[in-house]
Amino acid sequence: MASSSIFGLCGALLIGMGLYGFITHPHLLRRLLAFNVIGSGIFLLFGATAARLPSAATDPVPQALIITGIVVALAATALGVGLVLAYARVTGRTTLPEDGAPTDPGKPPR
Amino acid sequence: MPADIVTLVLCGAGLVFFFAGTAGIIRFPDTLTRLHALTKADNVGLGLLITGLAFQAPDWQSVGKLVLIWAMALIAAGTTAQLVARSALQQQDTSQ
């Protein structure tokens, strides 16, 4: 089995795992973390797709796109962490209110 | 061929140290003893691996890079171990 097949399937599994964590965790930081797992799974799937043909070098265009993606993912994570911290500062909580639960005025529901 | 045998022996010995260190992390009871297992075993293990790999290096430049990696890892691991140990000690103090 070629490396690309192994890591492509690994990426597909990571996306599923991250999705599960993203849906089930109430804690916002855990969701952010799970979202990052989804992201790197997508990168791995994409990169493995580009590396399927055994020639001298991997396709540079997907590589450049993935590098851009990793940097933007960090920026988004940093902004997400900032939002979680601000939310915790204002409400004293790290989880979003559940559907149907009464929300305080001024706090946007999900 | 003799170089390959030296590499195999050294890297094998390195893996034994890594195994011992990992077992120590899992089996030892508290932070300080775990750190003891980790830093002692892994630093020697990494050293053996690097020495083993140096016998496969194509030129002296590569050997230099390997030694640099070893030195950096030693310094970083030593520093981290100190910091973890201090914070573990502080936590002990506050909990008593």
Added chain:
Amino acid sequence: MIDGTASDIAATGFDLVLAAMILGAGLFAVTVRDLFGAVVFFIVYGVFVALAWLRLGALDVALTEAALGAGLTGVLLIGAVARLGRRTGTQGTDALSRRSAFSVRSVSQIATMLVSAAVSVALGWAFLSLSDSDGLRAGVAANLDASGVSNPVTAVLINFRGWDTLLESIVLLAALIGLWSLWRDDDWGRRPGLRQHARADGVLAMFGRLLPPFGLLFGVYMVWVGSSLPGGAFQGGTVLAAVWLLMMMAGLMPPPMVTSARIRAVLIAGPLVFLSVGIIGAFAGGFLGLPPAYAKPLILMIEAALTLSIAATLALLVLGPPGGPAMPSGPGDAP
């Protein structure tokens, strides 16, 4: 494919073990109960993923993943855990999961699991059923001589797909502005980041003095070598950001005031130089089109400015807002 030789089998075995370790670390990062533990597993996971990129022959991506995906993201998340309080984090999870322990939770959890598994299976099937294609490799190789550099990834990043990278550097700035706009009004005059408690004669301060010369050399080398070998502005900039963060954590220098004009000039230098080169290019032929004769010096100029901006932006993104814990500490919440 396996053709029977021992080295091929060994390589496949290594790949399988590595994939299993990635999946294991990822699974723990998603499912482990303790918030801090999850972050630690995520960092380990990032290092394993970087190794996978190495196995796929994507060295530039491996460097970026190790530096950004594992390194800086780890610092960022550990900082967030320190501010939110480790216990508060797990308590929130416990309370919610206990409240609906057996009724709705198990059903919806199994449903979620099935949906996630279905997504994985569908993606895996789509991946395996893709037809072989050589991608854009040949096109890049044919035009590499005109790009001014010999590392095809750098050629794509700064020259062929310069648009993407220009906009990416602006996205980084936008994220930082977004983060700053979340500060409390009282915090605006203060320095960003958590207050550090490093002893002036401690081991961290010594480490902070020892490492920066090597780190600076390595970061600049990575940018310079990026024109012909794996490396480039993003990887080098990340190393520089890490050096800067280390020095701030070791208490050797204070974090910069975000109101200072100097730090703001550094933040916009990269996008500004990139944009100016693009606009000058627009008069000479096409926007962001680098003439082959001047391509190499132009790329090096863009990369140098971009590296400084990326380093400063990433470090400030990771530092976050000033001050201590974001959660009002309740009873029994002391660290």
